Amino acid sequence: MLTELRGKGGRLCQAAAEGQLRCPLMVRPTSEDVVTGNLCLVLRTLNSRWWLPDFLNRALSVRRFHRQYHRGLKVEPWRNRPCYPRELLPWDEESTQIDLTISWENPPTTVYVEMKYGSDVSPKGAGDDGTHGFPSDQLIRNARVGLYECGYFDQNPLFQMPTRDFVLILIAPTAGHPLIARYRDLQSLKAAIPKSSRLKSTPLSPFIGELGYADVAELLAENRRWLTRPERLLVDQILEYLPFKVQQIREIRPSGRLQSSLKLD
Numbered sequence: 511m512l513t514e515l516r517g518k519g520g521r522l523c524q525a526a527a528e529g530q531l532r533c534p535l536m537v538r539p540t541s542e543d544v545v546t547g548n549l550c551l552v553l554r555t556l557n558s559r560w561w562l563p564d565f566l567n568r569a570l571s572v573r574r575f576h577r578q579y580h581r582g583l584k585v586e587p588w589r590n591r592p593c594y595p596r597e598l599l600p601w602d603e604e605s606t607q608i609d610l611t612i613s614w615e616n617p618p619t620t621v622y623v624e625m626k627y628g629s630d631v632s633p634k635g636a637g638d639d640g641t642h643g644f645p646s647d648q649l650i651r652n653a654r655v656g657l658y659e660c661g662y663f664d665q666n667p668l669f670q671m672p673t674r675d676f677v678l679i680l681i682a683p684t685a686g687h688p689l690i691a692r693y694r695d696l697q698s699l700k701a702a703i704p705k706s707s708r709l710k711s712t713p714l715s716p717f718i719g720e721l722g723y724a725d726v727a728e729l730l731a732e733n734r735r736w737l738t739r740p741e742r743l744l745v746d747q748i749l750e751y752l753p754f755k756v757q758q759i760r761e762i763r764p765s766g767r768l769q770s771s772l773k774l775d
Contacts, residue, residue: 540628569719580614
């Protein structure tokens with residue numbers, strides 16, 4: 511964060527700027543991975559009691575999660591998931607990398623976070639040629655993978671495995687992505703998943719939501735007084751960093767927000 515906030519992100523040499531050399535910046539201004547890493551570092555350090563339930567409730571627009579000790583809490587960046595089962599999908603799909611995975615065990619819960627900054631949600635997976643009639647954008651892909659991981663598909667095992675609660679959240683510079691409203695509707699979600707008849711149940715609805723960077727900053731600021739001094743120092747830094755990143759992307763894209771490239775029916 512300090513690297514970017516203090517203007518030490520590096521710059522392209524003339525040869526790289528002209529395309530003669532492949533010479534990446536230390537910190538690319540449009541890199542969502544840098545934002546993901548900085549936010550993950552802060553969240554892993556803070557007491558989850560003072561941020562996790564607020565994040566989930568704000569993202570889902572419900573008051574489902576309460577303040578508690580989260581047993582076995584893990585906040586994992588860039589966690590790779592195995593390839594989605596071919597028998598459940600009419601095209602080949604590679605493994606999926608989840609930007610941020612949050613999990614705990616009381617009750618067993620898994621949260622997928624899709625982070626966005628300088629780019630929109632990918633509209634189509636690499637293996638989908640568009641002839642099968644099902645969407646393959648990043649959100650529905652993460653939803654399918656998460657439901658499968660958390661045990662909601664009937665896989666006809668010898669022993670039935672218990673399900674985990676599942677939540678999918680999009681975090682972007684601004685909220686209001688059209689896919690969130692589409693997939694929050696359970697019928698629309700099932701219609702977008704091939705072989706959704708194999709779903710034996712679904713998590714408590716709604717389980718798909720979103721946060722803008724301003725929402726994240728506001729939630730951290732609201733509970734700052736309950737944190738230790740080292741935690742407050744980290745929060746103060748991220749509270750400076752997130753508005754900086756929003757302003758930065760507005761300067762790169764003067765329209766002020768990313769326009770979705772997805773066409774919804």
